[in-house]
Amino acid sequence: xxxxxxxxxxxxxxxxxxxxxxxxxxxxxxxxxxxxxxxxxxxxxxxxxxxxxxxxxxxxxxxxxxxxxxxxxxxxxxxxxxxxxxxxxxxxxxxxxxxxxxxxxxxxxxxxxxxxxxxxxxxxxxxxxxxxxxxxxxxxxxxxxxxxxxxxxxxxxxxxxxxxxxxxxxxxxxxxxxxxxxxxxxxxxxxxxxxxxxxxxxxxxxxxxxxxxxxxxxxxxxxxxxxxxxxxxxxxxxxxxxxxxxxxxxxxxxxxxxxxxxxxxxxxxxxxxxxxxxxxxxxxxxxxxxxxxxxxxxxxxxxxxxxxxxxxxxxxxxxxxxxxxxxxxxxxxxxxxxxxxxxxxxxxxxxxxxxxxxxxxxxxxxxxxxxxxxxxxxxxxxxxxxxxxxxxxxxxxxxxxxxxxxxxxxxxxxxxxxxxxxxxxxxxxxxxxxxxxxxxxxxxxxxxxxxxxxxxxx
Amino acid sequence: xxxxxxxxxxxxxxxxxxxxxxxxxxxxxxxxxxxxxxxxxxxxxxxxxxxxxxxxxxxxxxxxxxxxxxxxxxxxxxxxxxxxxxxxxxxxxxxxxxxxxxxxxxxxxxxxxxxxxxxxxxxxxxxxxxxxxxxxxxxxxxxxxxxxxxxxxxxxxxxxxxxxxxxxxxxxxxxx
Numbered sequence: 001x002x003x004x005x006x007x008x009x010x011x012x013x014x015x016x017x018x019x020x021x022x023x024x025x026x027x028x029x030x031x032x033x034x035x036x037x038x039x040x041x042x043x044x045x046x047x048x049x050x051x052x053x054x055x056x057x058x059x060x061x062x063x064x065x066x067x068x069x070x071x072x073x074x075x076x077x078x079x080x081x082x083x084x085x086x087x088x089x090x091x092x093x094x095x096x097x098x099x100x101x102x103x104x105x106x107x108x109x110x111x112x113x114x115x116x117x118x119x120x121x122x123x124x125x126x127x128x129x130x131x132x133x134x135x136x137x138x139x140x141x142x143x144x145x146x147x148x149x150x151x152x153x154x155x156x157x158x159x160x161x162x163x164x165x166x167x168x169x170x171x172x173x174x175x176x177x178x179x180x181x182x183x184x185x186x187x188x189x190x191x192x193x194x195x196x197x198x199x200x201x202x203x204x205x206x207x208x209x210x211x212x213x214x215x216x217x218x219x220x221x222x223x224x225x226x227x228x229x230x231x232x233x234x235x236x237x238x239x240x241x242x243x244x245x246x247x248x249x250x251x252x253x254x255x256x257x258x259x260x261x262x263x264x265x266x267x268x269x270x271x272x273x274x275x276x277x278x279x280x281x282x283x284x285x286x287x288x289x290x291x292x293x294x295x296x297x298x299x300x301x302x303x304x305x306x307x308x309x310x311x312x313x314x315x316x317x318x319x320x321x322x323x324x325x326x327x328x329x330x331x332x333x334x335x336x337x338x339x340x341x342x343x344x345x346x347x348x349x350x351x352x353x354x355x356x357x358x359x360x361x362x363x364x365x366x367x368x369x370x371x372x373x374x375x376x377x378x379x380x381x382x383x384x385x386x387x388x389x390x391x392x393x394x395x396x397x398x399x400x401x402x403x404x405x406x407x408x409x410x411x412x413x414x415x416x417x418x419x420x421x422x423x424x425x426x427x428x429x430x431x432x433x434x435x436x437x438x439x440x441x442x443x444x445x446x447x448x449x450x451x452x453x454x455x456x457x458x
Numbered sequence: 459x460x461x462x463x464x465x466x467x468x469x470x471x472x473x474x475x476x477x478x479x480x481x482x483x484x485x486x487x488x489x490x491x492x493x494x495x496x497x498x499x500x501x502x503x504x505x506x507x508x509x510x511x512x513x514x515x516x517x518x519x520x521x522x523x524x525x526x527x528x529x530x531x532x533x534x535x536x537x538x539x540x541x542x543x544x545x546x547x548x549x550x551x552x553x554x555x556x557x558x559x560x561x562x563x564x565x566x567x568x569x570x571x572x573x574x575x576x577x578x579x580x581x582x583x584x585x586x587x588x589x590x591x592x593x594x595x596x597x598x599x600x601x602x603x604x605x606x607x608x609x610x611x612x613x614x615x616x617x618x619x620x621x622x623x624x625x626x627x628x629x630x631x632x633x634x
Contacts, residue, residue, distance in 0.1 A: 116548040119584040127584075134552060153553050156532035158510045158517070160502050161550055182549045183504040186583035201579055208508025208604065252511065255518075264518030265465065271515065281606060282508055454506045 003034040003041050004059055007068045015391040016224035020054070020067040028070040029078045036083035042343035045404050045420035046080060046090035048098030050125050053077045056393065056404060056420070060345070067393060067406075072100045081106040086342050086428040096181075097188070097458075099124040109138055112181035112457060122189050137179040139165040146174055149439065153182045157443065160453035168439055176434035176442075178427055183457040191417045196222035196289040196385055196407070199414055203405065204284050206419050207455030209252065212238075212245040213398035214405070214419060214455070215287035220394025221405040222289035226385045226412070232377040234291030240372050241283050241292075242396060243365045244274050244304060247311060249399025249450065250358045256447035257328070257355060259321050266311050273307035276300055291382030301373040312366045319359050328352040332445040334433040344401065344429045347449065354448040361399075387412025400426060400450040421455025466522045469611065476598070476616040483597055484620065494622045495527035496614070499537035499561070503554050503590065505544020509571040509604040513541065516607035528614055534560040539617065542590040543604075545573040545580040554593050566597040566617065570610060575599045 010021030023031060035041060044065075045056040057066045070077050079102040081088035091102035092111035099121030101108075113120075116134040119127040142148045149166040152159075161182035167175040187206060191199040196218070203218035204211045216238055223230060230238075248270040255263030271281040277300025278286045286293050322328065331351040339348035347354055389412075394405045401422030408416040426449045437445055500513055517523060517530045531537050534557045546554060558567070569590040572578040576589040590596050600613040 114549045116551065117585050118548070122584050134549060153550065154501060154534075154557050156499075158500050158502075158514045160507050160510065161504060161553070182553070183502070183544070183547060184549065184585050185504060185506075185545060185547060185580045186585040187580070190580065190583055205506040205508070205579060208506040209511055211506075211508065252514070261519035264515060264520055268515055268518070268520045275606075282511060282604070284508065284603065452507060454504075457504075 001030075001034065003031055003038045003057075004064065004066060006031045006034055007057065007066050010068065013069070013391070015067055015393065016227075018065045018067055018393060020069055020391065022069050022071075025070060025073060025078055028068075031068065032078060032080050032083045035080065039337075039340055043080065043084050043087060044343060044402070045406070045418070045424065046087055046094065047406065047418035047420070048094040048100050048123065049408070049416050053094060053100055054406065054418075055080065056406070065393075075099060076101050076103045078103050079105040084341065086425065089424060089428060093458075097121065097123045110181070111179075112184045114181055117184075117186075122186060137163055139177050139179070140167075140175070142167045143174070145169060162453050164442075166439060166442070171438050171440070173434050173437050173439060173442070176431050178431060180427070180453055180457055183454045185454075185458070187458050188417050188419070191414050194414055195387075195412055196226070196409070196414065199417070200288050201285055203419065204287075206458070207421055207423075207452040208282055208284070209249055209452060210245065210398040210400070210403060210421070210455065211282050211284045212241045212287055213396045213403045214421070215285070216242060216396035217394040217403040217405040218407070218419070219287055219289045220396065221392040221407040222385060222394070222409070224392030224394060225390040225407050225409045226388035226392070227390070228290050228383045228385045230291045230383055231380045233295075233379045234381050234383075236372065236376050237292045237296060237381075238287055240296075240304065240369065241274075241278060241286055243369050243372065244270060245283060246397065246399045247308070247362055247365050248274070250362045251311070253399070253447045253450040254318070254322075254355065254358055257322075257351070257444050258325055259318060262314065262318070266314055269307040269310055273303040276303035288382065290385050291380070295381055296376075301376070305370055305373055308366045308369045311362060315359060315363050315366070319356075322352070322355050322359065325352075327441070328355060328444070331441060332433040332437050332448060334429055338432050339429065342425055342429050342432065344425050347426075347429055351444060351448040358399075385412070398422060400452070403455075419455070419458065421452055423451045423453070423456030426451035427456065464522070465520070466525070467520055467608065467611075469608075469615070472615050472619050473612055476613060477620055480598060480616060480620045481623075494618065495529070496538045496618060496621065497529055497531045497536055498539045498541050498614070499531055499534045499557070500541040500543070501534075501554065501557055503542055503544045503550045503574065504547030504586075505571065505573050509543035509574075512604045512607050512610065513543070513570070516610050521607055521611060523611075526615060526618060528618065534558070535562070537561050537565070539566045539568055539614075540594070541568050541570055542574050542594070543570045545577040546587040546590060546592050547585055548587050549585070551587050551593055554590075558594050567594045568613060568617070569596045569599045571605055572601060572603045575601065578603065
């Protein structure tokens, strides 16, 4: 039986816009076994709940998105990481936050919890207070004729905190292993018990560089869970904000690879335009559940239009400049089969391929924006969210991939929340693409993926 | 081809209130012997990376920090000023302390953004110690979520102006 068919045998629990299928442990194991042999299904997220583990899968061929769950038994659930190695990061996070163990998982080391928190398993039904004593993270040891370079958690160049352990042979990277969790802020716990409107500011601060995408996915999840429909003007303004943010994000990451001065000027122009139009250079808190926080300011459309025209004009020269950099070809190759298994098929190839894809994306978004700015419908900016009980999942595109938020509301308040930043797919992809690069090229490789730390650290 | 003035961000006068606050703070410190330049080490203590987005723009071509004698360095051992962003996560407490200890005196801490001031929206979380002052003596706070590059630059220029005034008073040279 195909994996998607196994999932559909489960009881459908109401969840908008996709019903959530509840499997027993045996069916979940069968799903895992089928996932191993079925490369056509993407694992987008895996997260916990009181006595439950949820997964979000998608069939790229049909676009069908499948939420699926299994109840934990005595704190255990059957692993997915034997079938999908990238699930190991999620399983480590689930253990740290909810205390559920993946039975026979590939990796049982902690991920977010370094032993310093005031609570153990903070999202479990009964968190235990602990006197936090940080423990040094464990890394895989070096092999014969290999040495290790420890980097972080304090890094230079405005990097977010992370430990990167490079195992090297000469100046070549044999293995990159990341350990995150230093920027864990307990965001999911802070969201609980609040209305979606009150919790939106936490969603907006999961990752500053993709604040619009996170706010939008969160708002869509909240709207789906409570049956609210945002008005047309709000939807149009959100689309403009999301496109503006995605262009800005690509410009930032490209500027960390090459042409820093030209890209800094364009990035600044986009930030100023966003500030003029939406009152905040990153458009933080501009998207709210039910719609948008405020209307676009007078002159906003012109400001964004002017900045975007500058970007469009610069793209051909940027394309020539990047194409002239020989070093990017062949650097940091992510093989297509690995990319597919990690649900990042569009990032396959070398740094040059990812740069070209980003420039293409910038061009495409910049071409779409003028039309969006002129076709802005009139009308209200926000719909009220009824104090509903229900579940919803929301998705939104960011510069570095799709963001997903899942919410369970009880009487209009958040009973459970999860946010799947693209980082969950990008960090494993980054580790897979690192072998063979020169140590000095690491920042370029990292920028080509643009993985956020904070979004994944929650 | 005509020479054109490079496009850099125009700036207004330094905020006197900020300068005064710093002057009071530094009067208590005994030895301040820096020139009219400051080396900055940015450190994310666990924020959302919004402050990093703005800091990166501040350090880029548009704001041209070097014209003020400000430079971003890659190691705390070369730094005069620690630019701390984000709420102080419990996991980053020790690394932040060690970074501070690695900096040679005299040295300053600038808390950038609402989170670094008091933990911001993350205050009260099981994973957060508080703001930068939960671990370090903060000399200057720059509000905002995140503060704009212009706001950050105002704060750093106030620090420079004060530093230069101090130097001028003790050696009779420099100033301004």
